[in-house]
Amino acid sequence: MNSAIFTKNTAITFFTRFATGVFSVLATIVIARTLGPQGQGIYSLAIMFSYILLIFTALGINPASVFLIGKKKYSPQEVLGNNLFLNLLISLGTVLIGLIIVFLFSNALFPGVEKTYLLLVLLLVPLILIFDLGCHILIGLQEIKKYNYFSFLQNGLFLLLLIIFLLGMNFGITIAIISQILSFILVGLFLFLVVKKEAGGMVLHLSKKYLKEIFSYGIKVHLSGIFHFLHYRIDLFLLNIFINPVAVGLYFVATKLAEVFYFLSNSTGTVLFSKIASETDEKQINSFTPIVCRNVLFITFWGVLVLLFLGQWLITFFYSKEFLDSVAPFRILLIGTLVVSGWEILANDFAARGKPILNTYIIGASVLINIVLNILFIPKWGISGAAIATAISYFFMFFVTVIIYSKISRNKIKNIIFLQKKDIEFYKNLFAEIKKRI
Numbered sequence: 554m555n556s557a558i559f560t561k562n563t564a565i566t567f568f569t570r571f572a573t574g575v576f577s578v579l580a581t582i583v584i585a586r587t588l589g590p591q592g593q594g595i596y597s598l599a600i601m602f603s604y605i606l607l608i609f610t611a612l613g614i615n616p617a618s619v620f621l622i623g624k625k626k627y628s629p630q631e632v633l634g635n636n637l638f639l640n641l642l643i644s645l646g647t648v649l650i651g652l653i654i655v656f657l658f659s660n661a662l663f664p665g666v667e668k669t670y671l672l673l674v675l676l677l678v679p680l681i682l683i684f685d686l687g688c689h690i691l692i693g694l695q696e697i698k699k700y701n702y703f704s705f706l707q708n709g710l711f712l713l714l715l716i717i718f719l720l721g722m723n724f725g726i727t728i729a730i731i732s733q734i735l736s737f738i739l740v741g742l743f744l745f746l747v748v749k750k751e752a753g754g755m756v757l758h759l760s761k762k763y764l765k766e767i768f769s770y771g772i773k774v775h776l777s778g779i780f781h782f783l784h785y786r787i788d789l790f791l792l793n794i795f796i797n798p799v800a801v802g803l804y805f806v807a808t809k810l811a812e813v814f815y816f817l818s819n820s821t822g823t824v825l826f827s828k829i830a831s832e833t834d835e836k837q838i839n840s841f842t843p844i845v846c847r848n849v850l851f852i853t854f855w856g857v858l859v860l861l862f863l864g865q866w867l868i869t870f871f872y873s874k875e876f877l878d879s880v881a882p883f884r885i886l887l888i889g890t891l892v893v894s895g896w897e898i899l900a901n902d903f904a905a906r907g908k909p910i911l912n913t914y915i916i917g918a919s920v921l922i923n924i925v926l927n928i929l930f931i932p933k934w935g936i937s938g939a940a941i942a943t944a945i946s947y948f949f950m951f952f953v954t955v956i957i958y959s960k961i962s963r964n965k966i967k968n969i970i971f972l973q974k975k976d977i978e979f980y981k982n983l984f985a986e987i988k989k990r991i
Contacts, residue, residue, distance in 0.1 A: 577708055584719065618693050620907070635759050690748050781912075795932060
């Protein structure tokens with residue numbers, strides 16, 4: 554496993570994800586300042602509806618693309634053609650389910666959110682699925698730069714459209730949703746053309762064997778994805794039921810800022826998954842992942858420490874004093890963010906080894922803890938209660954994952970979590986080199 558190439562790809566992915574994350578946070582700021590806490594909450598709930606639908610119906614087909622291409626089980630042309638067809642079928646079924654929910658159950662499930670917004674976001678369903686397929690094909694082909702580029706482009710275009718329509722023309726929630734739809738359409742068309750070229754074309758050749766393999770791996774990832782999404786977003790849903798959209802808007806700002814450090818772990822995890830999926834030497838995998846995990850934890854720790862002190866200033870400066878109540882949950886969630894950064898690395902290791910079911914079991918238990926604690930804590934402590942519940946479940950998820958990983962890889966727990974002498978030496982040499990150049 555070439556560590557130089559890994560470091561380079563991780564650095565590229567990190568800086569692109571960081572820029573993408575900045576765009577995402579800026580988009581949140583534009584929406585929050587224009588629409589206020591209630592408008593932000595309603596917009597977040599509407600967009601979340603489309604993602605909730607997909608997280609239950611996508612069946613893990615797109616992540617499975619990386620595994621099938623990485624292991625060279627099928628040609629990229631077959632994977633692209635077959636999975637595009639399957640995604641179109643899934644989109645049709647998902648939209649129909651969405652229509653049933655909107656017309657029959659939206660008042661109970663999404664109180665305070667107009668049906669118009671929920672119907673509009675259904676247009677996102679096929680767009681998100683096909684965009685996600687293109688991104689996963691690029692990851693499978695190890696075209697990390699191109700994958701990063703399109704993620705960057707979509708978020709950048711969305712921000713630009715928001716600035717034009719919301720700040721420039723003072724439109725509302727409907728236009729914010731339409732801006733999201735347009736960004737996926739325009740960038741998605743470009744992405745599809747590039748992916749088709751990189752894959753060497755597109756072939757539709759569905760067989761029983763292909764369907765068995767794609768769903769065998771995909772369903773494991775799918776279950777994990779359901780729990781993963783619920784873990785990160787179920788608190789928004791519960792806050793709306795127990796309190797109102799204003800609470801959702803305040804809490805969403807806290808989560809969006811706290812998740813800023815996921816860029817490092819997500820970037821590293823994405824590259825790690827691609828590398829391990831194509832690596833045949835288990836010793837290399839077992840020695841490499843702990844190095845990545847403990848260094849991601851170390852770097853994230855210092856970032857979290859800085860934001861704990863700057864949190865109140867950042868929120869009031871960028872979002873206004875209307876969002877002052879976001880500060881307390883933001884600080885609580887930051888602590889949970891630290892351990893999630895390490896979990897992301899180990900979870901990608903499990904998935905790349907062909908054992909995504911481990912992530913499913915762990916996240917499933919963690920989500921259950923999260924839901925129970927949210928139900929207990931939200932009525933008592935409001936949005937801070939939701940943050941405490943989520944942070945506790947994050948710690949549970951991380952430490953269970955570390956214990957299981959240590960047994961599978963035969964690594965000591967301390968070697969997975971804490972810096973080793975060689976890591977400290979590396980940082981000393983790095984700072985010495987930087988000092989010389991200055």
